Amino acid sequence: MGLKIVLFLCFLGVSTSFAQQMFNVKDFGAKASPQNEDTQAFLDTWKAACSSGGEATFYVPEGTYYTGALSFIGPCKNLTRMTFTVKGTLKAFTDLGKFAKDGAWIMFGWVNDLTVNGGGVFDGQGTASWGKNKCGNQKYCNLLPTSLKFHASKNVVLQDVTSLNSKFFHIAVLQSTNFKVTGVTVTAPGDSPNTDGIHIERSVGVTISHTNIGTGDDCISIGEGNSHVSIDNVNCGPGHGISVGSLGKYPYEGDVDGVTVTSSTFTKTTNGIRIKSWQASPKKTLARNMTFDNLVMNNVQNPIIIDQEYCPSKRCGAQTPSLVQIKDVTFKNIRGTASSENAVTLRCSSGYPCQNLVLEDINFKYDGSATWNYVKGHELPAKAFCSSVKASYKGVQIPPPCQ
Numbered sequence: 001m002g003l004k005i006v007l008f009l010c011f012l013g014v015s016t017s018f019a020q021q022m023f024n025v026k027d028f029g030a031k032a033s034p035q036n037e038d039t040q041a042f043l044d045t046w047k048a049a050c051s052s053g054g055e056a057t058f059y060v061p062e063g064t065y066y067t068g069a070l071s072f073i074g075p076c077k078n079l080t081r082m083t084f085t086v087k088g089t090l091k092a093f094t095d096l097g098k099f100a101k102d103g104a105w106i107m108f109g110w111v112n113d114l115t116v117n118g119g120g121v122f123d124g125q126g127t128a129s130w131g132k133n134k135c136g137n138q139k140y141c142n143l144l145p146t147s148l149k150f151h152a153s154k155n156v157v158l159q160d161v162t163s164l165n166s167k168f169f170h171i172a173v174l175q176s177t178n179f180k181v182t183g184v185t186v187t188a189p190g191d192s193p194n195t196d197g198i199h200i201e202r203s204v205g206v207t208i209s210h211t212n213i214g215t216g217d218d219c220i221s222i223g224e225g226n227s228h229v230s231i232d233n234v235n236c237g238p239g240h241g242i243s244v245g246s247l248g249k250y251p252y253e254g255d256v257d258g259v260t261v262t263s264s265t266f267t268k269t270t271n272g273i274r275i276k277s278w279q280a281s282p283k284k285t286l287a288r289n290m291t292f293d294n295l296v297m298n299n300v301q302n303p304i305i306i307d308q309e310y311c312p313s314k315r316c317g318a319q320t321p322s323l324v325q326i327k328d329v330t331f332k333n334i335r336g337t338a339s340s341e342n343a344v345t346l347r348c349s350s351g352y353p354c355q356n357l358v359l360e361d362i363n364f365k366y367d368g369s370a371t372w373n374y375v376k377g378h379e380l381p382a383k384a385f386c387s388s389v390k391a392s393y394k395g396v397q398i399p400p401p402c403q
């Protein structure tokens with residue numbers, strides 16, 4: 001008898017704490033029709049969900065919804081969890097007038113304990129605006145909207161969704177803490193401008209796993225001020241690889257501390273792992289404690305590259321070295337084919353040479369089949385280039401160390 005009562009009370013306790021409220025965009029006027037703008041319906045749905053209590057689900061059923069800028073702002077004070085479930089496809093308007101300059105298509109800000117999931121698609125419809133991107137070779141310019149921007153949020157899970165053809169970055173994680181990305185697909189053509197897959201800035205504790213990214217810029221870019229970033233089981237390509245940086249562009253930048261990239265594959269990307277910092281950076285910062293382990297590169301132009309003379313506009317005062325100090329970096333068990341002969345490039349700052357750089361079990365073939373003088377059957381040797389660094393080497397080294 002006593003046991004029965006306890007079980008009954010437990011059941012009551014569980015059922016109340018799991019009380020879920022569902023907020024369906026269709027109940028707030030979303031039409032899922034190309035003739036209809038569903039922006040306001042989505043904002044109204046958010047307002048209702050965010051001001052409810054317990055656990056709320058923002059629900060987007062099957063269908064294709066057209067919207068302009070959507071700002072989903074917290075804090076949602078009485079919620080223990082917000083689940084944002086997209087079964088359908090959201091399409092961003094092609095008219096750039098519907099978005100703020102340097103803004104986002106969809107932004108979540110100050111929302112803690114958020115899960116975005118559901119198997120749906122965020123289609124930025126970027127094809128129409130890529131030609132209007134003027135940021136290619138300019139240091140300062142107005143940016144097109146990022147598809148999914150997360151700002152100042154804690155305990156976020158982004159899971160099982162697709163980002164397609166963003167106008168600018170696909171996903172940006174800014175000033176956030178404990179952020180998990182898993183089972184996400186990112187897709188855009190290899191020649192689409194500035195379509196970084198996942199950009200991380202000023203965040204702590206970001207993990208990205210089991211994610212496929214093919215896009216026109218960095219698959220993942222780890223910007224300034226991040227710590228404890230952990231990436232595993234990512235497929236990258238096409239794209240520019242996984243980058244730490246660019247660092248050293250602005251005076252307010254923070255250090256990068258603690259990055260691991262493991263068990264990932266790069267296919268036909270321009271870079272594999274790249275650490276880059278601007279020449280003539282305005283302030284001394286650190287980029288340290290990074291491990292890159294168990295990575296396979298298939299036909300990658302620059303599989304391992306540190307470039308501290310980054311200056312795409314050629315207007316940053318070439319004589320001034322980068323002030324970003326790179327230290328405690330290990331490249332381990334990295335192998336495959338390079339599509340250019342420089343498989344390993346370690347171009348460190350002449351002002352602050354890289355410290356404690358370790359290369360262990362590096363094995364690259366140079367696949368020269370794309371070069372004019374390629375002779376079938378004659379394997380070309382891969383090469384390593386270094387400046388301003390004394391790396392230490394363990395295990396296999398192909399190409400041989402460059403000092």
Ligand SMILES: *[C@@H]1O[C@H](CO)[C@@H](O)[C@H](O)[C@H]1NC(C)=O
Nearest residue numbers: 050051052053075076077078
């Ligand atoms: C949270 O719930 C309390 C108690 O029910 C209520 O008074 C308050 O207005 C709610 N706050 C918000 C932001 O909804």
Ligand SMILES: *[C@@H]1O[C@H](CO)[C@@H](O)[C@H](O)[C@H]1NC(C)=O
Nearest residue numbers: 227228229257258259260289
């Ligand atoms: C280095 O980074 C790892 C992974 O983020 C972290 O667990 C570790 O505490 C860091 N070590 C130091 C000495 O900062």
